[in-house]
Amino acid sequence: MKLAYYPGCTLKTTGKSFETSALESAKVLGLELVEPSRWNCCGTVHSLVKDDVMHHLAPIRNLLRIEQMQASGRIDEKRVVTLCAMCYNTLKRSNNVFNNNSDLARKVGENFENETSNYSGGVTVEHLLETIRSLGWSLVKDKVKKPLAGLKVAPYYGCLLLRPRGIGIDDADNPHVMEDLLTALGADVVNFPFKLKCCGSYHTVEMKEVVADLSHRILKQAEEAGAEIVATACPLCEFNLGDRQILVQKKYATFKSIPVVYFTQLTALAFGLEQATSFDENKPDPKPLLKDKGLIKGDLK
Amino acid sequence: MNEGKMVTIYVMGKKQIVPADLTIMKAIEYAGYQFKRGAGCRGGFCGACASVYRKRGSYKLQGALACQKIVEDGMIITQIPFSPNEKKTYNINELKADASTFLEYYPEITRCLACNTCTKSCPQDIMVMDYVQAAIRGDIALTAKLSFDCIGCGLCAMRCPAEIVPFNIGQLARRLESKYVEGPTEHVLKRCEEVKEGKFDSEISELMIMDKKILTNKYNNRELRIK
Numbered sequence: 001m002k003l004a005y006y007p008g009c010t011l012k013t014t015g016k017s018f019e020t021s022a023l024e025s026a027k028v029l030g031l032e033l034v035e036p037s038r039w040n041c042c043g044t045v046h047s048l049v050k051d052d053v054m055h056h057l058a059p060i061r062n063l064l065r066i067e068q069m070q071a072s073g074r075i076d077e078k079r080v081v082t083l084c085a086m087c088y089n090t091l092k093r094s095n096n097v098f099n100n101n102s103d104l105a106r107k108v109g110e111n112f113e114n115e116t117s118n119y120s121g122g123v124t125v126e127h128l129l130e131t132i133r134s135l136g137w138s139l140v141k142d143k144v145k146k147p148l149a150g151l152k153v154a155p156y157y158g159c160l161l162l163r164p165r166g167i168g169i170d171d172a173d174n175p176h177v178m179e180d181l182l183t184a185l186g187a188d189v190v191n192f193p194f195k196l197k198c199c200g201s202y203h204t205v206e207m208k209e210v211v212a213d214l215s216h217r218i219l220k221q222a223e224e225a226g227a228e229i230v231a232t233a234c235p236l237c238e239f240n241l242g243d244r245q246i247l248v249q250k251k252y253a254t255f256k257s258i259p260v261v262y263f264t265q266l267t268a269l270a271f272g273l274e275q276a277t278s279f280d281e282n283k284p285d286p287k288p289l290l291k292d293k294g295l296i297k298g299d300l301k
Numbered sequence: 302m303n304e305g306k307m308v309t310i311y312v313m314g315k316k317q318i319v320p321a322d323l324t325i326m327k328a329i330e331y332a333g334y335q336f337k338r339g340a341g342c343r344g345g346f347c348g349a350c351a352s353v354y355r356k357r358g359s360y361k362l363q364g365a366l367a368c369q370k371i372v373e374d375g376m377i378i379t380q381i382p383f384s385p386n387e388k389k390t391y392n393i394n395e396l397k398a399d400a401s402t403f404l405e406y407y408p409e410i411t412r413c414l415a416c417n418t419c420t421k422s423c424p425q426d427i428m429v430m431d432y433v434q435a436a437i438r439g440d441i442a443l444t445a446k447l448s449f450d451c452i453g454c455g456l457c458a459m460r461c462p463a464e465i466v467p468f469n470i471g472q473l474a475r476r477l478e479s480k481y482v483e484g485p486t487e488h489v490l491k492r493c494e495e496v497k498e499g500k501f502d503s504e505i506s507e508l509m510i511m512d513k514k515i516l517t518n519k520y521n522n523r524e525l526r527i528k
Contacts, residue, residue, distance in 0.1 A: 058415035
């Protein structure tokens with residue numbers, strides 16, 4: 001099945017391992033994820049101001065590109081798969097606003113005067129986790145070549161996949177889509193109470209200390225619950241929980257470290273796609289743990 | 302085809318009746334003005350004559366090169382001979398060929414709202430917004446390719462609501478592209494060597510003192526790469 005795939009800027013820069021591992025894993029599941037030939041930033045943060053037409057232009061323009069792809073036969077269905085939680089959230093919410101606010105939709109359309117077509121509102125925005133879920137966990141199980149047996153993984157959702165209620169990919173209070181996937185991959189899923197807590201998001205730019213505190217709280221909980229590794233679906237969460245551990249260690253002497261990876265990297269690993277896992281890009285390095293568990297051999301790229 | 306036909310235009314608010322087949326630039330000169338700024342190559346290459354106009358009865362503000370655009374009846378025109386911008390100084394040999402370089406020198410590019418106003422204003426029909434967006438995600442090859450026809454007229458920068466200067470981004474991308482992505486091509490390296498060795502020095506000296514008539518003739522009959 002050919003589906004449109006919206007990467008977003010981070011997956012082309014600091015989150016390349018997320019993209020590589022996702023695209024290769026999707027192929028195993030029979031999904032060809034096609035990138036639009038033209039796309040722009042998703043808009044990053046959803047605008048809550050009701051008459052803020054300008055901030056809806058970026059996300060809606062991307063959805064128009066998806067519609068144009070479908071019209072030209074490049075994809076099979078009028079839906080778009082996202083990976084980055086922030087892109088998912090922004091595209092999905094703008095799509096909802098567009099479809100429920102005819103005045104705003106008209107104004108957006110007026111700004112698309114030099115586009116070859118206008119957006120109809122008909123694109124379905126989904127996250128790869130939803131796409132995989134719709135294929136069925138038994139299909140995932142069938143494709144596993146190297147079960148993640150004995151690997152204690154704590155799935156971390158953060159905010160943007162689940163909130164606000166109504167646009168989330170799963171139950172906002174008790175999600176289990178990532179647990180279901182990891183179980184299908186053969187991992188030992190560790191449930192921990194802070195899997196829905198915010199990682200601090202963009203405070204990481206100006207208020208690093210705040211992010212270090214929040215990350216510490218989350219990671220400590222995960223460790224205490226028995227996790228050896230954390231799986232996430234958001235490049236900003238991955239950065240705040242992963243790269244920020246250097247600062248966490250400075251602030252909290254007793255904290256050591258715990259690897260944080262994308263759920264797609266673990267999927268690729270379980271599917272036997274070692275070269276697509278790109279574990280070299282994660283900080284802290286998850287490879288020693290994975291070697292220890294007998295899941296990877298050695299010099300992986 | 303418009304021989305003898307006259308049209309009414311407004312140059313900075315002053316009504317002028319000018320021949321219908323003139324470019325904006327020639328029409329302004331026809332009206333008696335003399336260019337001290339805002340005129341360069343007169344061939345659509347240098348970007349010095351950026352102009353904006355509205356037509357009577359239309360709210361649209363349009364961009365054009367004065368040396369290329371033929372006047373239309375009811376045009377209300379002004380020139381934007383210079384667009385203020387800070388061109389950053391960098392050493393190309395020390396740059397990284399990825400998104401971080403754009404963010405370091407021109408961090409305001411992340412303010413792009415994808416409104417496409419820049420693209421609408423471009424007299425070269427360049428997909429300006431698309432190349433700014435490509436730069437944000439570090440796609441240097443695409444930024445360079447899409448911005449290739451940019452002549453730096455500055456109209457995009459004057460219209461951007463996020464106050465980005467797109468042409469600086471495009472130029473940086475093309476430099477990074479030729480230095481790091483494509484790499485210097487052999488014919489360029491060879492030519493640089495020839496220049497250094499003084500291969501063309503005598504020809505240049507000859508041209509410098511050549512009679513104007515002979516020089517004009519030589520220019521008009523020069524060898525063109527694209528016929």
